[in-house]
Amino acid sequence: MAMWIQAQQLQGDALHQMQALYGQHFPIEVRHYLAQWIESQLWDSVELDNPAEETKAKRLLDNLVAELQKKAQVQGGEDGFLLKIKLGHYASQLKSTYDRCPLELVRCIKHILQSEQRLVQEATNASSGSGGQAMDTLSQRHQQINQAFEELRLATQETENELRKLQQSQEYFIIQYQENMRIQAQLSSLSSLPPTERTQRETTLQSKRATVEAWLAREASTLQKYRLDLAEQHQKTLGLLRKQQTVILDEELIQWKRRQQLAGNGGPNEGGLDVLQSWCEKLADLIWQNRQQIRRCEHLTQQLPLPGPMVELLSKLNADITDIISALVTSTFIIEKQPPQVLKTQTKFAATVRLLVGGKLNVHMNPPQVKAVIVSEQQAKALLKNESTHSESSGEILNNNCVMEYHQATGTLSAHFRNMSLKRIKRSDRRGAESVTEEKFTVLFESQFSIGGNELVFHVKTLSLPVVVIVHGSQDNNATATVLWDNAFAEPGRVPFIVPEKVLWPQLCEALDMKYKAEMHSGRGLSDDNLVFLAQKAFSSSSNNSEDYRNMTISWAQFNRESLPGRNFTFWQWFDGVVELMKKHLKPHWNDGAILGFVNKQQAQDMLMSKPNGTFLLRFSDSEIGGITIAWVAENPNKSGERLVWNLLPYTTKDFSIRSLADRISDLNHLLYLYPDRPKDEVFAKYYTPPLSKAVDGYVKPQIKQVVPEFTTPNPEPSAGATVFMDQTASPSVTHPNNFGVYPPMADGMLDPDGDFDLEDTMDVARHVEELLRRPMANQWNSQQS
Template sequence: MALWASVQQLKGEAMSTVQSVYGSHFPIEVRHFFAQWMEQQPWNEVDEDNSEHEQRAIGLRDMLIQLMEEKATELSTIEDMFLTRLKLQETTQQFKIMYGNHPMNLVRVVKNCLATETRMIQQTEQQSGDKQGANMHASIMQQFEFLFGKTQETENELRQSQHKQESFVIQYQESFRIEAQLNQLTKVEGPIEAKQRLQQEKEAIAAKLSGAARELLFDRVSLLQKFKENCNNLRALQSHILDDQLIFWKRQQQLAGNGAPFEASLETLQQWCEKLAELVWRNYQQLGQMNQLFTHLPIDLPPEQKDVLPFLTESIYKLLETLITSTFVIEKQPTQVLKKDSRFTATARSLIGSRLNLHMTLPQVTATIVSEEQARAILNNDKNARRLTSGNILNNKGTMEYHQASGQLSITFRNLVLKTIRRAEKKGNETVTEEKFSILFQTVLTINSDLVYDAWTLSLPVVVIVHGNQNCNAQATILWDNQFADGGRLPFQVADKVTWQQLSQALNTPFTAECSMGLSRDNLLYLASKIFNTADDYSNHLVSWTQFNREPLPGRSFTFWEWFHSIQKLTKDWLQGPWKDRLILGFINKQVAEQWLMQSRLGTFMLRFSDSELGGISISLVNEDRNQPCGRAVTHLTPFKDSDLRIRGLGDRVNDLMQLVFLYPDIPKERAFQKYCTAASENPSYDSGYVKPDLTTTIPGLSKPAPHAIYDDPSSIPCGSFQANSPAPSDMNQMTSPQPQMKQELMSPGPPSNFNLMDDASDLIEFNMLDYNSEDIAEINVNELLSLNPQGLDFPRTDL
């Protein structure tokens, strides 16, 4: 019922679209009354075009009609539901008429309704997500506007308080002067009038000072309260930007290491951080000024009022420190599989940009490599740990540059080279490709030539290798860590077991990024069966790191990841086009491939990734074999690997093999692979004095199918049963071949239309070719041949 509850929240065009799929054939009231039941039924498991599923459709129809009848009976006891009951009874009778003999139509209608609802909800959620992002930015900007207003307000009040305090000091000094004069007159017994006048002035000034003091005290209490509110609001906004938005960006950056889409731009974050820096700094300065006013003119606060100025000053300083140090980030991560003595790059950046005069003293940045243990100590604020390294990196120091046009303050290390590495002691059966390091970037940032902060940031985990053959296993470590790392973890802890659903997403992400198209549900089911070696519902099964890339697959010398990675690399390097065009079935085992092909026409083939070898793609085809009871057999060609496809591409190899006629289930190979074939050169080059020969793929001992074999009818061959899970189209069994007499007509003169039955023009050409040259005719003695058996000749008599 969750789907229907979401539907009821739709508005506008989305709701109109949903309403449009309901009508007299299926009233929306039925959907409403039986929402929970409808959403619990396996409608998608019923194929309305498959007659074998009709009984399931009948069961669903009968159950719905029964529920409608029971509901109508229930409503008969409720007076206010009289019209609804009549409508429901009428609909029940209509359903019996419309779907009594056509239960599949009911399935089709319900599936369409549910699919439309789902689509509209997804579109609405996507639009809501886009709006949510825009609304979030607008909300943050509104908070900035509010805080800038409040900061300006405290600045104005602070200035007024300063003026009042200066006036108070002047008046206080005036009172001292009058007091001194009054004392002088008292000593010399001056005129009484003068004493009285001075006494009056003294009392008047004292009254003014008393009022001014109360006003100053009130202003101070009021300002402290406003600064407290500003600090709280700044802390909340800064936490949202740094702990939510910036951490989210870093998480997306980490997933991008596995190939996930990533919006790498930091411009919006820098805009927010710059505004934060300006606000925090202004409040920091104002609190400093207020502290000076308190120091120059101490006034005791009321007993119930706590002096929070020291606390606020410390809080705003910590906000400033956190902002400065947390916005020193790695914009472009170093490669996570780091080969010793190979060059790599990285970019570090401060999101404060030009604010606080940070660019006036350009910071120096140093990059070092640290172990997992050292990284943990650094996160625990062990300053000594930042002096330790686990290797030597060349060209690891540089000065940040300020780009005035963009306002960016950053440094790009373009020629970093890891020369040496010191590894830690092995943990149990951990291999060197499971050991993680990190690149530590450190700098000193000076704010307004006054405050100095040590800033540092750690890269994503890197695995150090010394040879290319370690790359595959290192990639496994990085993939697992990037995908399954929890936020706020200690370096570089990661779960040892994850669900298959989580792992399948981790596998699909890089495959999609590198091979132009991701893995289908069937592909993932096949991969699950391979890693678990059982047929089951795998969604909640746990996969351990050991299963993933430590223990070899059953009966193999390689792990699951090594096998999968080799396929991904082969597809990326040589098979992207055919894979994207769905010409490669790929993830299917040999036995299932044989079952499907044995139900297909001779010459049908499919492309599958090798189970037994790393990084290979094999061609499986069904061909004629008179030694088999069925007269046919499936042949599996030796897998083509990187070295083979480097010499000659897959399209050309498929084109070379005349035994290959139809790409499974029934696509002519010329149509499927035409754009992946290399055009033959009509004008060979003689520049070097040589003509380059063409390499052609052949299958020794396997002849090309004859025309009659191509049109052989697989349904007439008792070779097992058709597999229901075959991806062949539903009309495959209707594709019958010509009968034997039709084949005879192809060899006799007849209407031109008969020649349309030929499958390929090349077959017709080969049929009409004679296997001798014209100059050989003179050597043939026909009379001698006729004289060998004259009695066997019985010619009709011809009268001229």
């Protein structure tokens, strides 16, 4: 309800804009009387482009109608009686309007709430600015655009007034011209009169004709001046329109597209499209008004031809205004929701295109159809150079035709492609070392429609962001690298799809940090120390000074074409493996600050050796993609008084799908403190799996636990009937392998105080668990249960 209270305090143009959001599609009285309920609902949780969400939207509609009916019933008194009838009527009206399309109600209310929030925010910024505080850049820019629109509105109104004056003057001129013709006709008819009368009448008519002709001569000159002045005013207005259109299309819209592109790398949601549409619609309205004025000037000129350059001037003005509106229409055919940039064949995907000026120009009166085709990089270049008049395709997209729909509640004209699928792809010859996951395509959307009663016909096209086509999930990693590099470093207005071969290291750091933050869904991104670690890995360097890397450049080949020294994977493949592991299993621990992660083995050893025994930390594996290991400091069991740092075999996604990190840490009793000095239960206890329930129907549920043999402390024999866990048994080195299905003795190679593990020489914990689950219980255990 807080938003509605602030919205009611808006003034001037902002108040008018807020009021214009409401109407028959959603009465303002409903917003007022159900303000608290409306603002408490999770409208954003409904995906408008997903038909499966219709049930959720229908429930919201039914609840809204029920709330209205409830509000109507509690009204009393004379005034309350009228309000009761009105609210009941609105309940029936909303039910009737949206019962078959409940998603449209959600779209309508989301649009209203977002618009109110924007108007309130702009008003707040303006208010703080007038109080002596500097307004933010966004607010200042919006204010400048709105001031320019007001200037254009006044200029258009002035030319409209001048045009009416010109029309009135011309109409009076024509009347006087007709009067002069009538006098001329009378003079011609005097020959039939007697000489005396003829002379007298002729003198009078000649005098009258001379007066009228003198007036006509003066007025013709005045009309010509009016026309020239009006043409000059229109020329100035067109200049202002061009300037405003350049700001909106070449700056604001391009910035929105750039934000949309960065959103593909995890940047903030692009937003602001409704504001852009409102500006584009204002532009369309003003351009169309001026075009109509110029057309009326042409009509007046044809009605009364006068000597001078007016015909050429008006022809030039008409051509210029047509160019302006053509640029507006073709530029505002945009992709609101991009297709996935890593596109797998035979997989359903969606996209949405929108014509920002469609509602204002009444394009929806004859809804156009939009077609989608996939084209190669070379075909995209030819299209932009106008070298190709027809759209050749590099593949086959199913369900690639869609009719644009007009949503009255939001005033948007858009086409929602919900069930497209790329059936096949035709690849071009690759260049040099380029792999299939470096080849870029784009989805071309095109349509044709007319405005002004078929007066102007437009063929519009727009290209999606670059798309990498894959046929198997194993290609996703490398395809994502291509997309990330393109999104991060593409220049506005580039030739498709040129990107720099090298970039400064800090530029790549910004892209990696953006991606990492987005996947972790938190503000904790990559620290300076993390970025130094990544620089050391990327450049095979040992420097710990971030300044040493500030002016260094990294190439695409270093990023994801050449393997890291001594490894069979690239820098990006390693980093993406970390991101996937964290995203799927370790996100809460990263956000809690429990995972250092970007620490090499030597750094971990230096950090832990100064801490008490049992101190441990979590770091990403250097030798394995998507691996994380536990390093801890403890006594050397083979040499009294010597302390060592041990590194556990790295865990991967497979391990955490069996047992979580928190439970694994809980299992290992020799781990006491998370670096630097936090008790482990203080950090991880809230993530431990609750204890198992008691036996049900005579069955005891088994529990998986992990054990590190060298660090397992033997416990006394358990009492009869007690639950036995792996870490309560004697070390596997002294326990008979058949007892309780405990792991067989592990080789000393499982623990390596000096380096990472060779995965080919040993088995990880997950594989031991799999063996355990497949292994039949020992006869001794079965006999005890029976």
